[in-house]
Amino acid sequence: MAQSAPDTARKYDLGFARWVYENVEGGDKLSMCMQCGVCSGSCPIGTEMDHGPRKLFMMIRAGMKEAVLTSNTLWNCTKCYRCVVRCPRGVPVTYILGGLGTKAVEMGYVKTEDTVRFSKAFWWSAKTFGRTDERLVTSRYHFSGGFGEGVKKSLANLKIALGMFKAGRLHLGAPHKVKGTKNLQAILAKAQEIEERAGETER
Ligand code: SF4
Ligand code: SF4
DSSP states (O other): OOOOOOOTTOSOOTTHHHHHHHHSTTGGGGGGOOOOOHHHHHOTTGGGSSSOHHHHHHHHHTTOHHHHHTOTHHHHOOOOOHHHHHOTTOOOHHHHHHHHHHHHHHTTSOSSOHHHHHHHHHHHHHHHHSSOOHHHHHHHHHHTTOHHHHHHHHHHTHHHHHHHHHTTOSOOSSOOOOSOHHHHHHHHHHHHHHHHHHHHHHO
16 A cells, blocks of 8 residues: 555544554554563553553554554663563554654654654765764764754763763874775665665555
8 A cells, every 4th residue: 555645634543543554564453462571561651652552552552553563662662672562462563653753754743753863864874884983973963853953952962972082982184994895885875775675565
């Protein structure tokens, strides 16, 4: 099924559960959920989520598309897999949360979330240099929210940066690179092409 643009005017979308079933990794197992709450009760980060996994799955069934796709649960999950191990019905909770996060970004529901901005900065460094350069990832992430926010965040972290430098954990100079970054980029471009082709076939 083709992805539709976010419909912010509608609070409930009765086709949402079906859409999750067809488009989200692990979504086809969601119907196995019996709402026991073991996942939410086991989650070490549950207090930092606006909705625990059990409630989020109930919201999917209720068609609360916008509330689900804008939930911070998708970003605060640490992927510890405790819920997956404990779920009595074998629901791949972690995969579903991750898959929903990916769709939320693709569909434009998430633009300013800190975790997304950090992930983008991290991926940029990994793709460009074949490694993560702490200084560049941090600066890119800090300034991705605007110049003012970048300066504020950088100053707030200055003490930590100096401490890392003194301890030899932060180097100055050109970023470290893996050998053959061009080959790496060609591999990644090919992987992306294959994934996009697979996505088109599925639709
Ligand atoms: S532990 Fe499994 S069955 Fe129970 S609420 Fe969570 S996902 Fe549903
Ligand atoms: S994988 Fe995510 S949702 Fe599951 S217990 Fe860990 S933090 Fe909570």
